[in-house]
Amino acid sequence: MKLNLYEDKNISSEHVDIYYTxxxxxxxQLVDTVNSERPALPGRPADEDLDDGEEVLLDPKEIYYLDxxxxxxxxxxxxxxxxxxxxxxxxxxxxxxxxxxRVSKSNIVxxxxxxxxxxxxxMKVYAYFDNGEKICINRSYxxxxxxxxxxxxxxx
Amino acid sequence: MAERVKTYLLELCCVFTFVSxxxxxxxxxxxxxxxNLNVLVxxxxxxxxxxxxxxxxxxxxxxxxxxxxxxxxxxxxxxxLMLWIVSTVVSPITPRGWFEFYRSFTIPYxxxxxxxxxxxxxxxxxxxxxxxxxxxxxK
Numbered sequence: 001m002k003l004n005l006y007e008d009k010n011i012s013s014e015h016v017d018i019y020y021t022x023x024x025x026x027x028x029q030l031v032d033t034v035n036s037e038r039p040a041l042p043g044r045p046a047d048e049d050l051d052d053g054e055e056v057l058l059d060p061k062e063i064y065y066l067d068x069x070x071x072x073x074x075x076x077x078x079x080x081x082x083x084x085x086x087x088x089x090x091x092x093x094x095x096x097x098x099x100x101x102r103v104s105k106s107n108i109v110x111x112x113x114x115x116x117x118x119x120x121x122x123m124k125v126y127a128y129f130d131n132g133e134k135i136c137i138n139r140s141y142x143x144x145x146x147x148x149x150x151x152x153x154x155x156x
Numbered sequence: 157m158a159e160r161v162k163t164y165l166l167e168l169c170c171v172f173t174f175v176s177x178x179x180x181x182x183x184x185x186x187x188x189x190x191x192n193l194n195v196l197v198x199x200x201x202x203x204x205x206x207x208x209x210x211x212x213x214x215x216x217x218x219x220x221x222x223x224x225x226x227x228x229x230x231x232x233x234x235x236x237l238m239l240w241i242v243s244t245v246v247s248p249i250t251p252r253g254w255f256e257f258y259r260s261f262t263i264p265y266x267x268x269x270x271x272x273x274x275x276x277x278x279x280x281x282x283x284x285x286x287x288x289x290x291x292x293x294x295k
Contacts, residue, residue: 026294099290112291117284123220123276140216146279149286153293 001026024155025097039094043082046074058082060098064113064129066091068106078131101148103127104138111152164210172202193246197238201261204234220276224269228262235261 016034020027032039040057064076066088073084073091084091092102099112109127116128117137125142126134137145175198183190208231215223239257243249249257 111287112294114287117280117287119276119280122222123273125276125280138216139220142279146283149283149290152290153286 022155025099025152028097039098041075041084041086041091043075043084046081046083056082058084060095060100060110061112063100063110064131064133065107065109065127065135066100067135076129076131076133096148099152101145103135103141103145107135109135111149164206167210168203168206171206172199175202193242197242200238201235204231204238205261208234220272224272228265228269231261231265232258 018027018030039060041060041063042055043058044055058075058077062077062079064078066084067074067076068088073086073088075082075084086094088102088106088108092100092108095108099110100108101111102108113129114127115130117125118128119125125137127137128134176195179190179198182188208227211227211230212223215226218226235257239249239254
């Protein structure tokens with residue numbers, strides 16, 4: 001995508017024009033960013049006490065996957081694990097346009113962070129990430145996972 | 157539960173109709189005939205096979221390989237029970253008859269399990285390629 005930046009000290013109001021052929025996720029993300037609507041998930045470092053840890057805003061593109069354990073939701077990033085106060089279902093709803101798809105009852109993965117998809121000998125399919133971790137793609141979610149990939153390819 | 161039973165019966169009807177029609181075509185082509193007992197055994201086998209395949213929903217959290225093995229063992233047990241009932245109530249079945257029956261459902265089962273295994277690998281490869289494509293498009 002071609003990017004033009006114009007510096008003009010005399011303009012009264014800054015603005016952004018976007019020319020697009022169809023509303024792809026990447027365009028949607030640009031629009032959200034301009035409108036300051038790009039979702040940012042508030043979280044706290046998982047290894048700190050909830051009250052003591054400093055709240056950080058997580059950019060979805062930094063997240064590898066979300067894991068729901070013991071009624072707590074964690075986001076795994078390159079910089080560490082963060083506890084989120086959202087529910088898995090609400091995250092799924094907010095992040096579907098940003099490459100996040102549900103692969104089991106307790107996991108949502110970011111397809112842009114998947115390094116490889118590989119089955120093991122006992123036929124379980126795993127998504128391997130850049131950070132060396134892996135998440136199992138549950139059989140029940142196989143179809144919706146496949147449909148999501150097809151849709152992302154079509155609109156991407 | 158009632159919904160599950162309804163779905164099971166519906167699937168059983170479809171399977172039995174399909175097997176009956178294929179059996180009738182084979183009989184016409186080969187010039188062979190079947191009897192009432194064979195039809196009943198075929199129905200019982202269809203009921204067992206449909207039931208065993210129906211169990212896959214219970215194995216969501218285990219690996220497909222474990223699921224295939226457990227399903228095969230359950231099928232073996234149910235077929236054994238069916239043959240024992242036929243042998244006791246209707247007419248005795250020779251050891252050769254037992255062997256032939258087990259062989260006749262084991263061979264297609266292994267074939268289909270192998271096909272399933274192949275599908276898992278080929279579909280995963282396809283999805284992996286798709287992910288690469290989506291990631292490339294975003295760059």
